[in-house]
Amino acid sequence: MDKTSALTILTMEHNTLQMIRTATITDATGRAGHLLTTISASMIALGFVAQVVSLTVLLTLLLVVFTALFLIGLATLFRTVELTIEDVQAGLGINRIRAVYAELEPSTRDVFVRQLHDDTLGVEADAGQTGWRKARRPRLIGTALGVAGLVNLVNGLVAGVIAGAAAGLLGLALAWSIVVSVVVAIAVFSAFGIVLGRIGRRGIAPISTRYPRNNPN
8 A cells, every 4th residue: 555545544543533532521521511411400399399398308308319320320421431432532543543643654753742642651641641750640631520529529429429328317416427428438438449540441441552652652
């Protein structure tokens, strides 16, 4: 295949991958926005209800409503993780294509300001995650700041509200209900963070690396 044909094919694939990245980001942020809107509307409705019902009824409503919100949040969370995996896969493909561009026309190598490495570190560098130089685990920070991390945080808070409402219905004092709520929120956030990290690594594992960051070329 001649260089012109190769460049045409690569350019078309580059554009396709860029559209995929745009679509995944739009979908993920849209889903997260819908989740936050649903939670906000539910809290407003519960605020009005709280003025006319007893504490026991309010706690029961909190338990029921926020359990439903937690299930919605779980669906949103796992879908945003799938979208994140798809986005990273597209990012790996784009970086690989840039590396091939540089191979076909070496004079362009110094022109690119984005990464030419088709590994996760290259995609993270493009996303600005390597800017956390003083952090012990910059990858963890970058992941937590993404859309999936935001949804996971919201789900943890929702789980904390559920636990606090259940503790109140069981007759625990307010202070102990708050303690239970905080502990459950942290546990849920941490547990799902670990699980989602493993899912993400498995999602990109099938993609081989041809142009790693330590490649002397």
